[in-house]
Amino acid sequence: GENVEQHPSTLSVQEGDSAVxxxxxxxxxxxxxxxxxxxxxxxxxxxxxxxxxxxxxKDQRIAVTLNKTAKHFSLHxxxxxxxxxxxxxxxxxxxxxxxTFGGGTRLMVKP
Amino acid sequence: xxxITQSPRYKITETGRQVTLxxxxxxxxxxxxxxxxxxxxxxxxxxxxxxxxxxxxxEVPDGYVVSRSKTENFPLTLESATRSQTSVYFCASTNPLxxxxxxxxxxxxxxxxxxx
Numbered sequence: 001g002e003n004v005e006q007h008p009s010t011l012s013v014q015e016g017d018s019a020v021x022x023x024x025x026x027x028x029x030x031x032x033x034x035x036x037x038x039x040x041x042x043x044x045x046x047x048x049x050x051x052x053x054x055x056x057x058k059d060q061r062i063a064v065t066l067n068k069t070a071k072h073f074s075l076h077x078x079x080x081x082x083x084x085x086x087x088x089x090x091x092x093x094x095x096x097x098x099x100t101f102g103g104g105t106r107l108m109v110k111p
Numbered sequence: 112x113x114x115i116t117q118s119p120r121y122k123i124t125e126t127g128r129q130v131t132l133x134x135x136x137x138x139x140x141x142x143x144x145x146x147x148x149x150x151x152x153x154x155x156x157x158x159x160x161x162x163x164x165x166x167x168x169x170e171v172p173d174g175y176v177v178s179r180s181k182t183e184n185f186p187l188t189l190e191s192a193t194r195s196q197t198s199v200y201f202c203a204s205t206n207p208l209x210x211x212x213x214x215x216x217x218x219x220x221x222x223x224x225x226x227x
Contacts, residue, residue: 034216042220043221044201044216089153100156101155103152
């Protein structure tokens with residue numbers, strides 16, 4: 001089955017700096033890669049996703065890149081703000097299978 | 112939002128007792144899921160259901176039972192709770208994209224279960 005690895009497990013940045021979280025996946029048939037944000041004590045919520053026919057997608061301060069050859073994808077957050085502090089989960093899914101999540105990254109943005 | 116709700120939100124029980132966590136969604140989503148979240152393990156799939164009366168095992172199904180007699184409800188039962196089942200449980204639902212189950216997951220608020 002699919003295996004998704006996520007790094008780093010914790011990330012601390014200064015407000016205004018950029019943050020990058022990286023994920024690798026094992027199933028070359030995977031074609032959908034969402035990112036979820038979970039604030040402390042809250043439910044995970046989708047923040048951005050990318051499909052395998054696209055190499056990059058941007059939404060304001062967040063962007064996701066996908067390298068199908070290397071089987072890795074990354075989340076980029078620019079101009080970080082304290083409200084970006086949360087746990088971020090990457091995930092991958094191949095047709096006919098269920099979503100597999102990475103282990104999560106705790107992002108701390110220091111004011 | 113009230114589209115997917117879980118109950119109870121907090122539960123303390125003892126080893127060996129039966130516990131049922133309830134999940135209800137109002138969107139008529141075909142797929143429903145149960146995940147457990149533990150520190151260092153992220154979100155792990157316990158069971159899922161593609162439609163009423165169709166359920167299947169996920170990554171960590173041992174010790175759990177599910178049913179789905181109605182599209183909107185997907186209860187999770189721990190038949191004999193163990194300490195290792197202390198966790199936060201999330202229910203989720205989605206409608207699948209064409210070709211698979213890769214739609215946006217909508218999560219409930221979570222149920223924090225402590226087994227003493």
